[in-house]
Amino acid sequence: MECKEDTHTKSSHSIIFWAWxxxxxxxxxxxxxxxxxxxxxxDQVLRCIHVGLLCVEYNAMDRPIMSDVISMLTSEAQLPLPKQPAFSSARSIVEEKSLSKPAEIGSINYVSLSTMDAR
Known part of the structure; x- marks a missing residue:
């Protein structure tokens, strides 16, 4: 069975990237x-994909609240066009920041660990 090379296999790192x-x-x-x-x-599937893309827009303030999502899915109202999703690029913002900074002592994901000692 031959595997077709499509948008997903060529450059995708996530389903959001592929959907976008x-x-x-x-x-x-x-x-x-x-x-x-x-x-x-x-029509229903395309509406769900459309609403899904609205829910993952890059700017969180542009994303619909849940009551709006329900309304979008249950009505026939015109939907706004989705903008660039937050996770559509191959590199995340965290990766870009870590590449632009010199190496720091600590974890890559800026999480600190605490040791718990009994009294």
Whole structure:
């Protein structure tokens, strides 16, 4: 069985990245498993993908609150276009910050550890 090289296998590091790339290319329905495509409503699936992308936008203030998400999923209202997702790039912001700073003593993820001693 031959593996097709697609957007996901070429450059994806997360499903969000893959969904964003397919959305920009105008093919978000490709996220759906081919076996399920014929048994689901394309409009409903596309609406769910659209709302999902709105929920992971880069700026947290642009993301809808849960009551808005429910409304978006249950109504036929026009949805705003999604913006760049927070996790759509191959490198995370933490990785970029750590690469731009000189090495520091401590953990990479800035977590401190405490030792618990009994009295």
């Amino acid at each position: 790339e397919l959305w920009k290319a105008g093919n978000p329905f490709e996220l759906v498993d081919p076996i399920l495509r014929e048994s689901c409503s394309e």
